[in-house]
Amino acid sequence: MMWAMCEPVQRAEEDGQTMGEPLGSLFGRPRAEVEAAFPDRESVVCPICQVEPRRFAVDFQGLSLARCPTCRLELHSPRPTLEQMARAVYGEHYHRADEAPADARHRRQYGRQVDRLEQLQPAGRRLLDVGCGAGAFLRFGRERGWDVEGTDYVLTPWARESGARVWEGELPLVEFGGARFDVVRFNHVLEHTRDPLSELRAARSVLSPGGVLLIGVPNLAGASLRVKSWQSRLGLKGKRWRHYAALHHLWFFTPATLSRLVETAGFEVAHWETPVLALSRGPRLAYDRLVERLRTGGILDLYARAV
Ligand SMILES: [Zn+2]
Structure with missing residues (x-):
C-alpha cells in the first residue's frame, strides 16, 4: 500500500471547480459502492467543544455531513x-510521478505562499x-532557498527521492528528535x-519561537461553494454535496471555524486570504x-503565530 494525503492528482479547489477529486477509485461512484467499501463508521465529537455534532445533510454517496451546535465547525460524522x-x-493512484515537479498553477500557489511567509x-x-x-x-521550497523537510502518513517514492529529509507517520506520532522548524505548512492536508x-498542537510543539503556521484548506464560505450548498439543499444538484468531497475530507472549514481551531491550539491568526490562482481574462x-x-x-x- 502506498498513499499520502496531500495534494492528489487533479486537485482543483478554486471557484467553479469540484473540490479535490483525484481520478479513479471511488470518486463520483454510486452510493452502493461506497457503502460496500466502508462497512464501519465512527462518530466524532467536535475537537474544539467536545460536543456531539448534529447531522445536516447526507451526500449523494451516503456520507454524513454534521455541524457542531456550539462553534459551527462542520465535520464528517x-x-x-x-x-x-x-x-x-x-x-496507489492518489499521487502520480508527474506531480513531483510542481506544474504552472502549483508554482503560482507555492510562490505566493513563500512570498507571504517571507513577509511574515x-x-x-x-x-x-x-x-x-x-x-x-x-x-x-528548496529552489526558493528554503530548507524544506516533510512528513506524510505514508511517504511516496517521489518524496523519498526528493533529497529532502522526510519522516513517515501522522504528525502527532512522529519523533523529531528535538528538531525545531521556523514554518510548519499544512497545504490541503488538515481536512x-x-x-x-x-495535528496543530503537534505543529506548535515543533515550531521555533517566532515560528509561523501556514494552513491551506478548501473555503466552505467561498461564494461558489455557498451557491453549491444552496443548490444541494434545494435538491437542484444531481450529486448533492459533492463539493464537500466527503469521500476524503473529514473536516470542512470556513475562515471563522479554522481561526477558532487555530486559536484553540495556541496560535493567533496573522493573516488570511482566498487566493484565486486561475489565469483568467x-x-x-x-x-x-x-x-x-x-x-x-x-x-x-491562513497564517498564524504561536502565542
Ligand atoms: Zn464545536
Whole structure:
C-alpha cells in the first residue's frame, strides 16, 4: 500500500471547480459502492467543544455531513475509519510521478505562499511540509532557498527521492528528535486528518519561537461553494454535496471555524486570504479580482503565530 494525503492528482479547489477529486477509485461512484467499501463508521465529537455534532445533510454517496451546535465547525460524522479510507480512497493512484515537479498553477500557489511567509519574517528558513505528497513543495521550497523537510502518513517514492529529509507517520506520532522548524505548512492536508486539533498542537510543539503556521484548506464560505450548498439543499444538484468531497475530507472549514481551531491550539491568526490562482481574462478576470478582494474564493490560506 502506498498513499499520502496531500495534494492528489487533479486537485482543483478554486471557484467553479469540484473540490479535490483525484481520478479513479471511488470518486463520483454510486452510493452502493461506497457503502460496500466502508462497512464501519465512527462518530466524532467536535475537537474544539467536545460536543456531539448534529447531522445536516447526507451526500449523494451516503456520507454524513454534521455541524457542531456550539462553534459551527462542520465535520464528517459518522465517518469511515482512516484505515478503511487508506484502502478504498488513498490508493496507489492518489499521487502520480508527474506531480513531483510542481506544474504552472502549483508554482503560482507555492510562490505566493513563500512570498507571504517571507513577509511574515519567521526567524529562519527551516520549513516542515506536513503531508508532503509527491514532494512538489519539497523541491519548490528548496529552489526558493528554503530548507524544506516533510512528513506524510505514508511517504511516496517521489518524496523519498526528493533529497529532502522526510519522516513517515501522522504528525502527532512522529519523533523529531528535538528538531525545531521556523514554518510548519499544512497545504490541503488538515481536512484529511484524524484529529486536526492534535495535528496543530503537534505543529506548535515543533515550531521555533517566532515560528509561523501556514494552513491551506478548501473555503466552505467561498461564494461558489455557498451557491453549491444552496443548490444541494434545494435538491437542484444531481450529486448533492459533492463539493464537500466527503469521500476524503473529514473536516470542512470556513475562515471563522479554522481561526477558532487555530486559536484553540495556541496560535493567533496573522493573516488570511482566498487566493484565486486561475489565469483568467475579460469579465472573468474582473470577477476573480473581486472574489479575491472580498476574500470569498474557494481556497483559504491562513497564517498564524504561536502565542
Ligand atoms: Zn464545536
